Amino acid sequence: MKHESIKLQSLHHYVGGRRIEGQGGRFGDVYNPAHGAVTKRVPLASREEVGQAVALAAEAFPAWSATPAGRRVQVMYNFRDLIRLHMDELAELVSSEHGKTLDDAKGSITRGLEVVEFACGTPQLLKGEYSASVAAGVDSWSMRQPLGVCAGITPFNFPAMVPMWMFPLAIACGNTFVLKPSERDPSCPLRLAELMSEAGLPDNVLNVVNGDKEAVDTLLTDPRVQAISFVGSTPVGEYIYHQGTAHNKRVQALCGAKNHMVVMPDADMDQAADAVLGAAYGSAGERCMAVSVVVSVGDGPADRLIEMLEPRLESLNVGPYTDETAEMGPVVTPDAKAWIEGYIAKGVDEGAALVRDGRGIRIEGHEDGCFVGATVFDHVRTDMSIYRDEIFGPVLSIVRVDSYEEAVRIVSEHEFGNGTAIFTKDGDAARDFCDRVQIGMVGVNVPIPVPLAYHSFGGWKRSLFGDHAIHGPEGVRFYTKLKTVTSRWPSGIKDGAVFNFRQGGEH
């Protein structure tokens, strides 16, 4: 399939409960990565178009926030059923624009679905606290109220899950929402918004505008937007955090990662090798919780791991999502492929040992596809760019250290602090690691320690800017503000006096 032979499908925005054609005159390319060809064009919203979506969301806020929480979550129950019903269609939208296998796409939609299920419980989560008689005749109570218009800016790698980390909870809490998904794979988020309408959400409560920096900058500076949830790369997230907070918004910006898996000499190596295979190469390494560094304590684990990975990687089936047997798909665009291959070249120049080279992989019938094969570097040093930078592809670096202490130190000193894991049979070492390591999400013999929806997800250091992790209890706190009421009522009952409204005897 050649680029020129494909008729480009035009995408749209979803505003006010309907599809809206872009008026801004600018468009972005959406690829089918399995072919490396542009198949759709997405409108890039102008300032005016984003402003219009924000205006409608602001208009919808008073009525939606006044809707009882129990009624608001009925929409989430319906939405959950619709996602299940449309699972195959949604997965196809994800895979055809992102490239990941259908199983992987379904897995990620299911993770998002779990947040929708969590959002069904918001009436319970919004309950406040109450203290009777803090002084004579005085009671004190607190409640959590929604913020207003919230915005979400999301990355390409999870076009279903990451938007669902945000809008279901924000909306269930009584906010209205403007989503600006990644312009690289916008079809699934657009479809999710349609399903929210079908689930009974009033028009204007959820709007999706496609766009790039211009759309994001509009959201960051519009005074009607109260809060921004961002997930994406660190340079962009840091910019969004500073711009958003400078404009008095609440911001949570979840960013880049370099997740280390420490393998101790006593680890179960079968378990560790299987874990590395899934965690480093699943979704072609385009996961913020992917393992991109193995820290081998002593030479034993590294030597054994390479030996055990070799046959596993040899038989790893790389292919398009349309091939049901494919275990790893392409990366997202030709640019992403060039970026990853550039890092493989840098690793060689910097002197790392290239154990397995994923460049030049050829998939029959998909010769122009954005495929990069599984790559392994050994003897990586911490001053190399392949160690320091987030590559976001199927490239694993193995770093050898002499001691457990050195392992804890290098993991903790890395600028990113999203996830890490330790593989060991030693409970003492595992406990010490969990306690001391400077990372937000930690696994013990679990390579990708992603918290479930009812916990909160978030890294430390330059992997998260802001005070709140996403979804779970922290998500509820992020999308609501606390109000505390102290009230005194004249208490004349002990004097025999009664209030007027009780005199009729009805109360």
Ligand code: NAD
């Ligand atoms: P990205 O930062 O390029 O884009 C994210 C969003 O920001 C997109 O919607 C994009 O349109 C917008 N954007 C891009 N450049 C911008 C600019 N200059 N100004 C304003 N907005 C801009 O990220 P990506 O490549 O789509 O996604 C991959 C990154 O996301 C990786 O770094 C990955 O680690 C990270 N990520 C992090 C998490 C997490 O939870 N920490 C989860 C998923 C992905």
